Amino acid sequence: MSEPGRDQSRVVLGLTGSIGMGKSATAGLFAKHGIPVYDAxxxxxxxxxxxxxxxxxxxxxxxxxxxxxxxxxxxxxxxxxxxxxxxxxxxxxxxxxxxxxxxxxxxxxHANASLVVLDVPLLFETGADKRCDAVLVVSAPSEVQRARVLARPGMTQAAFDTIIAKQMPDAEKRFRADIVIDTSLGFAHAEAEIVALIARLTDSG
Structure with a gap:
């Protein structure tokens, strides 16, 4: 997915996911393990x-x-x-x-980093995926997503429906992704997946 001629000594990983899928928590896990994260x-x-x-x-x-x-x-x-x-x-x-x-x-x-993460909610919609070497999509079953979002202060069903209608469908994001992590399986599972992914992308494992 990266642009022709771009420096390939560094891996640029795009991170995205629909509202309520756990994208921010996932970005935090990358940061916890020392990976520079750009937060759009x-x-x-x-x-x-x-x-x-x-x-x-x-x-x-x-x-x-x-x-x-x-x-x-x-x-x-x-x-x-x-x-x-x-x-x-x-x-x-x-x-x-x-x-x-x-x-x-x-x-x-972060030109000298071996791996950086671009945390961009509208990664595909804005074409930012073209600046990435690979894309990670975080996902969860729709009922889990809905419960998470409606638990947020001030969020209503109408507002949630409006937001979802404006976002690329989760199924299409998963189809276009290189890597998918199901955040409904728990924090420990997601962190294990990310640690393994970091090792693979940085050749440190």
Missing amino acids: DAAVHRLYAAGGAVAQAIGKTFPGSLKPDGAVDRDQLRQIILDQPDALRRLEALVHPLVRNENRAFLEQ
Whole structure:
């Protein structure tokens, strides 16, 4: 999946999965075992913060989407996106180029690492998988996913259904993945799978 001519001394592993599948916990396991992890969600949080690189542009594009301190009001922005069919496309046009820049800086920072992980929720949807040597998808049965998400504070069935409708189906992600980890089998199982994967990808096992 990697781009032609890219340095093959380092393995770039894409990590993705639908909401409630355990992606963040899985990313944490890679970090626990010393693997550099790029967190696209954290990058977006920085961009949305007061004084962030994209906050003011979002405020101008979507009036009413900023808090008094100038940070993006994520709840208000989410509602605007739900109400306006083309809003998500316009938001992505503002945010995705900056996220890609942060991604590029991360890869340059860890140029000497044997393995790095790109934790990107919309990995396939944004084409970020093309910058990866392999893709790991975390998955779980739909009933487990639903229970996890609805247990989150403020989450409703309607909001969950809306989010799912906008994401690539889990079955398609699993089909396109090089590696799949079922997080419903427990934390210990997932960690064992990740330790074995790290050893394989870094030739340390």
